[in-house]
Amino acid sequence: FFLFLKSKIRGYCWIHISRRAPVSCRIRTIRLFGGQVTSWKNDHGEELLFVSSKAIKPPKPFRGGIPICFPQFGTQGNLEQHGFARNRLWAIDDNPPPLPVNPAIKAFVDLILKPSEDDLKMWPHSFEFRLRIALGAGGDLSLTSRIRNTNTDGRPFSYTFAFHTYFSVSDISEVRVEGLETMDYLDNMKGKERFTEQGDAIVFESEVDKVYLAAPSKVAIIDHDMRRTFVVTKEGLPDAVVWNPWDKKAKAMQDFGDSEYKHMLCVEPAAVEKPITLKPGEEWKGRLGLSAVPSSYCSGQLDPLKVLHG
Numbered sequence: 001f002f003l004f005l006k007s008k009i010r011g012y013c014w015i016h017i018s019r020r021a022p023v024s025c026r027i028r029t030i031r032l033f034g035g036q037v038t039s040w041k042n043d044h045g046e047e048l049l050f051v052s053s054k055a056i057k058p059p060k061p062f063r064g065g066i067p068i069c070f071p072q073f074g075t076q077g078n079l080e081q082h083g084f085a086r087n088r089l090w091a092i093d094d095n096p097p098p099l100p101v102n103p104a105i106k107a108f109v110d111l112i113l114k115p116s117e118d119d120l121k122m123w124p125h126s127f128e129f130r131l132r133i134a135l136g137a138g139g140d141l142s143l144t145s146r147i148r149n150t151n152t153d154g155r156p157f158s159y160t161f162a163f164h165t166y167f168s169v170s171d172i173s174e175v176r177v178e179g180l181e182t183m184d185y186l187d188n189m190k191g192k193e194r195f196t197e198q199g200d201a202i203v204f205e206s207e208v209d210k211v212y213l214a215a216p217s218k219v220a221i222i223d224h225d226m227r228r229t230f231v232v233t234k235e236g237l238p239d240a241v242v243w244n245p246w247d248k249k250a251k252a253m254q255d256f257g258d259s260e261y262k263h264m265l266c267v268e269p270a271a272v273e274k275p276i277t278l279k280p281g282e283e284w285k286g287r288l289g290l291s292a293v294p295s296s297y298c299s300g301q302l303d304p305l306k307v308l309h310g
């Protein structure tokens with residue numbers, strides 16, 4: 001296993017973590033700008049995360065991969081949409097406090113974000129945000145966030161959060177999401193009104209922007225055409241946002257191709273409905289786990305329980 005800094009251009013670094021394998025190697029790319037994973041490939045070199053061909057350069061947020069929404073999800077507060085963490089230059093954390101040993105992890109890198117003077121003017125709270133990005137032996141990707149309140153004035157703070165994961169899919173019309181059936185959700189397209197999802201797996205025929213509440217710890221994204229299933233696991237993150245802008249919104253987005261909505265789906269483990277509150281000295285931990293497994297899905301033949309419970 002090895003880890004190296006690939007390049008340093010105008011202060012923005014890219015890190016590649018690779019796992020040597022007998023036939024090929026899987027490469028994951030992380031940008032220090034935004035603390036953002038922007039590439040996750042399988043043994044065949046196929047990209048598993050979506051990145052827009054029109055993604056623009058810093059200081060704008062980067063459209064694709066896994067942006068981190070902190071300390072605000074969406075427009076739920078006074079800060080810029082999705083908070084400032086995705087727009088800041090993170091640093092490599094050379095000496096992170098230990099995390100429990102996980103024998104499945106074969107390579108990892110630790111990043112850290114602390115607020116600048118300007119950040120403190122906008123959001124007057126001192127914090128340390130540590131992010132461990134790890135690869136398992138089978139190519140699984142995990143992101144563990146640790147956020148600590150380091151205020152010295154005794155004040156607690158509250159925040160909302162999301163791992164805004166952009167999955168690459170062959171054709172959104174052929175994708176099903178399983179695990180969110182019967183869940184309550186807030187519909188961002190209907191003034192955050194609360195509804196209950198029907199009993200069937202979620203399919204996509206138009207714009208979707210929903211926050212599923214108290215979602216299960218495992219969600220499956222089944223890509224019929226690719227015969228691939230993404231299994232998303234989450235810890236410490238009660239909600240799951242599902243977003244696809246569809247055609248009209250795609251056209252209105254400057255950093256997104258007009259037809260790219262067909263090839264992406266965001267499923268975002270999140271803490272949105274109930275903000276997380278930390279007292280000084282307290283730390284919160286949230287984890288996202290991703291794996292891509294072959295699925296022999298044929299319409300009507302999939303047993304969702306098998307996908308979700310192994």
Ligand SMILES: O=P(O)(O)OC[C@H]1O[C@@H](O)[C@H](O)[C@@H](O)[C@@H]1O
Nearest residue numbers: 074081082164188209241243268
């Ligand atoms: O364009 P942005 O700021 O990256 O946000 C993209 C989308 O992100 C999703 O998480 C939100 O639910 C949507 O409402 C939003 O449009």
